[in-house]
Amino acid sequence: MTAIDADPDALEAVEAYSTTTTTDLAAAGESDVVVLAVKPDVVATVLDELDLSADQTLVTVAAGVSRSFVADRTDATVVRVMPNLAAETGDMAAAVTRDGLSEDVRELLATVGEYAVIDEALMDVSTAVNGSGPAFVFYLIGAMKAAGMEGGLDPEQAETLAAQTFKGAAETVLRDERSVDELIDAVCSPNGTTIEGMEVLWDSDVEDRIVEAVGAAERRSAEIAEAFDDE
Known part of the structure; x- marks a missing residue:
């Protein structure tokens, strides 16, 4: 090379x-x-x-x-x-x-x-999902790290557990034939810890905020492309 x-x-x-x-x-x-x-x-x-x-x-x-x-x-x-x-x-x-x-x-x-x-018509939304996406994931890892530290883990322990959990979950999505919803169900046991946490997420607007973040990045990508083409 x-x-x-x-x-x-x-x-x-x-x-x-x-x-x-x-x-x-x-x-x-x-x-x-x-x-x-x-x-x-x-x-x-x-x-x-x-x-x-x-x-x-x-x-x-x-x-x-x-x-x-x-x-x-x-x-x-x-x-x-x-x-x-x-x-x-x-x-x-x-x-x-x-x-x-x-x-x-x-x-x-x-x-x-x-x-x-x-x-190529889908490049702006792709840019938002995979180009900007790492920053969004880092933000979520940071939130889980903060939650772990609040519960008593030290920063290194909390970061390792949060980051590796994201890495393992991502690999599972890529390699497993089940859908994301089916994988969530596989982790959630009736009356268990995971379902309690998921109920909080399902009752919140966190999914809408993530969609908005991706949408904002997509619009900005389109604006940059338009400005470049106009030069």
Whole structure:
């Protein structure tokens, strides 16, 4: 894997994960798959200097930049991806556009987590769910940690139990054929502790607030995309 960046400090930060690092953008012409991971405001500038051929694939992860904007500026096949923070640990959730998706890109995404293939029209809501989603989950983990500490656990104990519980529950959802509601029922015993807690959640508006949070992030994603297209 070759890492390319104009900033030597940025290259130094990824040196341990790369076969080669360089400031020479022409090196991208030697790769079958090129990942464009830059801020939206410099996408056009980089594409103007990036000389790719029709037999290459360009994966863009620039938020708010449409696939067509990139495709109009390169001969390569373009795929748009919205990854998230957990790519660092191999637990990424990513949304990837159906158009342009190749087996090479599928293999690349699979090495760092799970992905869902979507129509690009759904990229804003996908950005809200999986791109912004880690922050929402961190918030919920923090709330469970606080509850554990209030009950007497020390901060490290409470954080470990809360975070690992989220991790285990997420793995169960991904691997188990039962629905989320069926999994909740499986944990809830009649007159048990879980059903008591779930009654509080069911009687609250917490689900509505989560839906509102995702909706707010989705709207902001659409606003950013619209502003970029208008420039």
